[in-house]
Amino acid sequence: MDGKLTLEKIGALAGVSRATVSRVINNHPNIREEVRQRVLEVIAETGYQPNQAARSLASNRTGLLGLVIPRDIQELFTDLYYPRLIQGVSQACNESGNTLALFIFHTEEEEQQIAAQIMRQGFLDGVIIAGLHFGDPLNQLVLFHKPVLMIGEPLEYPQASFVDADNRLGAYTAVSHLISLGRQRIATITGRLDMTAGQQRRQGYLDALQANNLPIEDQLIAAGEFEQGKAYQATLQLLPHTPDAIFVASDSMALGVLRALADVGLRVPEDVAVVGYDDLAPLDTAVPFISTTLTTIRQPIRRMGMLAVETLLEIIKEPQGPPRRIILPTELIIRQSCGAAY
Amino acid sequence: MDGKLTLEKIGALAGVSRATVSRVINNHPNIREEVRQRVLEVIAETGYQPNQAARSLASNRTGLLGLVIPRDIQELFTDLYYPRLIQGVSQACNESGNTLALFIFHTEEEEQQIAAQIMRQGFLDGVIIAGLHFGDPLNQLVLFHKPVLMIGEPLEYPQASFVDADNRLGAYTAVSHLISLGRQRIATITGRLDMTAGQQRRQGYLDALQANNLPIEDQLIAAGEFEQGKAYQATLQLLPHTPDAIFVASDSMALGVLRALADVGLRVPEDVAVVGYDDLAPLDTAVPFISTTLTTIRQPIRRMGMLAVETLLEIIKEPQGPPRRIILPTELIIRQSCGAAY
DNA sequence: ATGAAAGCGCTAACAT
DNA sequence: ATGTTAGCGCTTTCAT
Numbered sequence: 001m002d003g004k005l006t007l008e009k010i011g012a013l014a015g016v017s018r019a020t021v022s023r024v025i026n027n028h029p030n031i032r033e034e035v036r037q038r039v040l041e042v043i044a045e046t047g048y049q050p051n052q053a054a055r056s057l058a059s060n061r062t063g064l065l066g067l068v069i070p071r072d073i074q075e076l077f078t079d080l081y082y083p084r085l086i087q088g089v090s091q092a093c094n095e096s097g098n099t100l101a102l103f104i105f106h107t108e109e110e111e112q113q114i115a116a117q118i119m120r121q122g123f124l125d126g127v128i129i130a131g132l133h134f135g136d137p138l139n140q141l142v143l144f145h146k147p148v149l150m151i152g153e154p155l156e157y158p159q160a161s162f163v164d165a166d167n168r169l170g171a172y173t174a175v176s177h178l179i180s181l182g183r184q185r186i187a188t189i190t191g192r193l194d195m196t197a198g199q200q201r202r203q204g205y206l207d208a209l210q211a212n213n214l215p216i217e218d219q220l221i222a223a224g225e226f227e228q229g230k231a232y233q234a235t236l237q238l239l240p241h242t243p244d245a246i247f248v249a250s251d252s253m254a255l256g257v258l259r260a261l262a263d264v265g266l267r268v269p270e271d272v273a274v275v276g277y278d279d280l281a282p283l284d285t286a287v288p289f290i291s292t293t294l295t296t297i298r299q300p301i302r303r304m305g306m307l308a309v310e311t312l313l314e315i316i317k318e319p320q321g322p323p324r325r326i327i328l329p330t331e332l333i334i335r336q337s338c339g340a341a342y
Numbered sequence: 343m344d345g346k347l348t349l350e351k352i353g354a355l356a357g358v359s360r361a362t363v364s365r366v367i368n369n370h371p372n373i374r375e376e377v378r379q380r381v382l383e384v385i386a387e388t389g390y391q392p393n394q395a396a397r398s399l400a401s402n403r404t405g406l407l408g409l410v411i412p413r414d415i416q417e418l419f420t421d422l423y424y425p426r427l428i429q430g431v432s433q434a435c436n437e438s439g440n441t442l443a444l445f446i447f448h449t450e451e452e453e454q455q456i457a458a459q460i461m462r463q464g465f466l467d468g469v470i471i472a473g474l475h476f477g478d479p480l481n482q483l484v485l486f487h488k489p490v491l492m493i494g495e496p497l498e499y500p501q502a503s504f505v506d507a508d509n510r511l512g513a514y515t516a517v518s519h520l521i522s523l524g525r526q527r528i529a530t531i532t533g534r535l536d537m538t539a540g541q542q543r544r545q546g547y548l549d550a551l552q553a554n555n556l557p558i559e560d561q562l563i564a565a566g567e568f569e570q571g572k573a574y575q576a577t578l579q580l581l582p583h584t585p586d587a588i589f590v591a592s593d594s595m596a597l598g599v600l601r602a603l604a605d606v607g608l609r610v611p612e613d614v615a616v617v618g619y620d621d622l623a624p625l626d627t628a629v630p631f632i633s634t635t636l637t638t639i640r641q642p643i644r645r646m647g648m649l650a651v652e653t654l655l656e657i658i659k660e661p662q663g664p665p666r667r668i669i670l671p672t673e674l675i676i677r678q679s680c681g682a683a684y
Numbered sequence: 685a686t687g688a689a690a691g692c693g694c695t696a697a698c699a700t
Numbered sequence: 701a702t703g704t705t706a707g708c709g710c711t712t713t714c715a716t
Contacts, residue, residue, distance in 0.1 A: 006709055017687045022711060030685055053404060053464030054709035056395035057692050064406075064443070083425045090446040094456065101406070102444045104432040114436065122395030122693080348693060359703045364695065372701055396693030399708045464709080 005048045014042045025050060056122060065093060065312060066118055066127040068103045070111060070138050078228070078252050079280040081301060085130060085151065088305020096313060098125075111137045119144040126312045132156070134194040147315040149324070151308050153196040161315060161324040163308045165299040167197050170330035171204025171247065172211075174275045174297050177332055178245045179212050181339055183273055186214070187243035189224035189234045189253055198226070201249045201277060217241070224253045231256035239264065245273040245338075251281035251296055258294075258337075269339030279333055295338035298331045347390045356384045367392060398464060407435060407654060408460055408469040410445045412453060412480050420570070420594050421622040423643060427472060427493065430647020438655060440467070453479045461486040468654045474498070476536040489657040491666070493650050495538040503657060503666040505650045507641040509539050512672035513546025513589065514553075516617045516639050519674055520587045521554050523681055525615055528556070529585035531566035531576045531595055540568065543591045543619060559583070566595045573598035581606065587615040587680075593623035593638055600636075600679075611681030621675055637680035640673045 007018040014021065016035060023031055024039040042048075056062040067089050069082060086102065093100045101124060105111045115138060118127065126147035132138060132154060139156040142148055150162035178186050188205045191198030202221070209216050219241040222234035231253035238246065239260075248254040254276035258268060266272050279298035311324050334340050349360040356363065358377060365373055366381040384390075398404040409431050411424060428444065435442045443466060447453045457480060460469065468489035474480060474496060481498040484490055492504035520528050530547045533540030544563070551558050561583040564576035573595035580588065581602075590596040596618030600610060608614050621640035653666050676682050 007711095008709080018710080019688080019712080020686060023686085026711085032685060035685080049458065049462035051399075051464035051709050052462055053395055053398035053402075054692090055464075055711075057393075057399045057694085058709075058711040060395075060692075060711095062395060080422075080425075083422075086428075086444070087446060090444060091448065094445075094447075094452060100444045102428070102432060102442045103436075104429060105436075106433065110436060116391065120391035120394055122393035122397075349695095350693080360694085361696085361704080362702060365702085368695085374701060377701085393693050396708090397695075399710085400693075400695040402695095402708075 005046055007050070010039070010042055010046065010048050013046070014039045060122070062123060062125055063098050064101050064124045065089075065098050065309060066101045066103060066124040068105075068118065068127060068129045068138060068141070070105050070129075070131055070133075070136055079278070081278060081280055082130070084280075084301040085305045088302035088307075089128065089309055090305075091302075092306040092309035096309065098309070098313075105138075108137055115141060119146055126316045128308045128312055132195070133192060147312060147319055149308055149312040149315060151304055153200075153325075153327075155194065155196050155199075159323055161311065163304050163311060163324075163326045163328070164196070165304065165328045165330050167200035167330075168204040168207065170277065170297040170299070171201040171249070172208045173204075173330070173332050174277065175205050175208035175247050176212070177295075177334070177340070178247065178273055178275060178338060179208065179214065181273065183245035184214065185217075185220065185241075185243045186245045186247060187220040187222065187238045187241070188247045189222050189231050189238070189249060189257060191224060191226040191249035191253070193223070198249060205247055224249060224256075226250050226253060228252050228256040232260045235260035236264070239266075243272060245275070248274060248276050251276040251278040251294060254294055254296070254337075255281060268337050273339045274337040276337075293335035293337065295335045295340070296333050298333050300328050300330075304328060347388055349392070352381070352384055352388065352390050355388070356381045402464070404465060404467055405440050406443050406466045407431075407440050407651060408443045408445060408466040410447075410460065410469060410471045410480060410483070412447050412471075412473055412475075412478055421620070423620060423622055424472070426622075426643040427647045430644035430649075431470065431651055432647075433644075434648040434651035438651065440651070440655075447480075450479055457483060461488055468658045470650045470654055474537070475534060489654060489661055491650055491654040491657060493646060495542075495667075495669075497536065497538050497541075501665055503653065505646050505653060505666075505668045505670070506538070507646065507670045507672050509542035509672075510546040510549070512619065512639040512641070513543040513591070514550045515546075515672070515674050516619070517547050517550035517589050518554070519637075519676070519682070520589065520615055520617060520680060521550065521556065523587075523615065525587035526556065527559075527562065527583075527585045528587040528589060529562040529564065529580045529583070530589045531564050531573050531580070531591060531599060533566060533568040533591035533595070535565070540591060547589055566591060566598075568592050568595060570594050570598035574602045577602035578606070581608075585614060587617070590616060590618050593618040593620040593636060596636055596638070596679075597623060610679050615681045616679040618679075635677035635679065637677045637682070638675050640675050642670050642672075646670060 007021050011018045011021045021039055024036050090100050128149050130151040134155045142157045142160050150160050153162050153164045154160045175186060190202045193199055220243055222238050224231040224234050235257045246257055248257050254274060257274055261268055261272055268274055276294050276296040279296045281294045349363050353360045353363045363381055366378055432442050470491050472493040476497045484499045484502050492502050495504050495506045496502045517528060532544045535541055562585055564580050566573040566576050577599045588599055590599050596616060599616055603610055603614055610616055618636050618638040621638045623636045
């Protein structure tokens with residue numbers, strides 16, 4: 001049903017020039033209503049769709065927004081953080097008439113190789129980068145001549161625009177909650193410290209202890225790197241120092257913690273209270289055969305994704321504006337593992 | 343560092359014509375090695391990247407492959423099926439030098455609206471459609487003049503090319519396994535019957551009973567629609583008919599089943615054995631506080647994603663070829679809920 | 685309000 | 701082996 005339709009042909013059929021058809025399609029003012037209708041009819045009848053490549057070349061806009069996710073293995077497999085983020089980004093793209101180009105990388109090699117391609121002219125209007133850590137080759141994307149927005153406050157190029165949730169305050173809230181429940185020896189298992197999320201959650205922990213005049217003990221701070229296995233090990237190292245609560249910097253690590261506690265026969269929350277981070281554990285509702293549910297800090301992941309798109313579109317429109325720094329609030333979700341109900 | 347570089351300028355700097363530079367970039371034969379090197383050097387020095395829009399317009403190829411996912415709410419939120427699929431598709435895109443354009447829809451309205459846009463000329467080289475059901479407006483995508491490949495055997499346009507796992511045999515294997523363990527009154531909770539996955543898994547169940555001379559009882563067949571809540575209800579309806587095993591057409595439904603059984607005080611697998619489908623439940627390894635693990639049929643989800651890309655690329659190369667029908671094997675994963683270890 | 689015409693930067697057929 | 705040239709289909713001045 002399509003014999004290579006072009007603007008020119010639509011124009012011929014409607015008895016106007018190609019330029020007029022273009023104006024109609026792009027909603028320009030100064031078109032006689034009558035002409036406008038006639039053109040619209042022809043377009044509808046013929047099922048004409050403008051050629052996107054030609055539009056992009058002429059207008060220097062593609063309507064493609066990139067979402068770059070480094071290192072998929074860990075997170076994408078493990079929990080629903082990135083799926084939710086993708087969902088938010090996708091939705092905002094749909095609503096704004098843009099298209100999402102998704103880049104997931106497996107190795108730093110692959111990152112190196114594809115980074116430049118991503119930034120080539122006439123391809124993406126802008127790029128969102130999620131989950132970047134210090135030293136990642138993808139940091140170099142900031143240096144290209146193209147709008148970029150980070151999800152998660154960037155460490156390597158602090159002047160870059162970003163959307164994030166308030167990691168410090170989230171952690172502060174979690175630990176304060178444990179303190180208010182009477183816990184005195186609160187440990188933490190930190191995330192990757194080459195990411196602001198890891199650093200800031202650790203800082204929130206420290207701040208909460210300090211604000212409540214509790215001592216800071218290095219032995220109660222263990223590195224988990226956002227990995228479940230490492231969190232398991234870290235828990236075992238922590239236990240000799242008799243914590244009565246553990247603040248864990250992610251839910252997937254919290255599962256490792258719960259496993260470790262179960263393995264050594266400690267009860268949650270009676271012996272050790274646990275609070276996680278993300279609200280992504282499969283322990284959020286009463287899954288059968290699960291005997292506790294995880295108290296955690298919820299981040300508005302999906303909203304972060306949507307806001308990232310909206311902010312990036314602003315940057316595209318006004319590239320010379322100041323860096324955008326958007327920090328969203330988090331929420332304490334009280335379930336059983338903190339012992340509040342107990 | 344980029345003052346609007348073009349092929350022409352690179353050519354000037356290297357002392358050759360624009361066409362020669364183009365040939366170098368596209369690895370054409372018949373270029374003197376010396377010239378080739380000189381051009382490559384200039385490109386490296388200047389950091390030149392060809393303009394993608396211009397290439398697309400001239401070559402009628404964009405290197406963009408679409409992945410269309412209807413109705414995100416259910417699956418994308420619930421389990422890791424689509425994340426895994428996306429991962430596979432993404433990886434194959436990376437390896438083949440293509441880019442993944444992801445479309446996730448919330449409502450049928452949205453589908454209607456964006457469907458035509460997806461198919462517009464000069465945009466995508468081809469489209470992969472996952473999780474389609476009978477009656478979905480996205481079925482119309484098949485009618486456009488563009489390569490399309492389904493993930494999941496299509497119901498509405500059976501002549502379309504697709505990649506799928508062997509649903510019938512998978513279900514057959516699951517039910518045969520239960521029979522071999524001595525179960526006599528095996529019930530099933532079916533998926534959506536407007537999708538081949540739902541139909542074929544149901545058929546596999548029926549075939550297995552028949553092959554083993556077990557009677558087929560309508561009261562032992564309940565509709566779950568791939569939804570956890572419906573599976574919960576369906577289980578309660580099934581129980582008066584005293585099944586000693588339930589084959590559930592998806593893992594996320596199986597969680598609803600387990601919950602229902604727990605709620606009425608039945609033990610798994612002692613009173614009722616359960617086998618799921620997908621190998622995506624959070625019951626695959628010993629999560630702490632979970633007292634059983636789910637026997638299930640594993641699909642090679644990631645491979646399906648990769649194979650989808652590879653097959654689509656073939657179709658793009660040879661659009662007139664016969665429909666591709668690729669069916670991958672599944673695997674029975676024995677854990678505790680079927681009672682094999684018990 | 686509309687048309688004519690000049691590109692956008694590249695590929696590919698044709699010429700040499 | 702390399703250069704010349706004609707598009708690819710659209711947007712966007714510049715006229716009128």
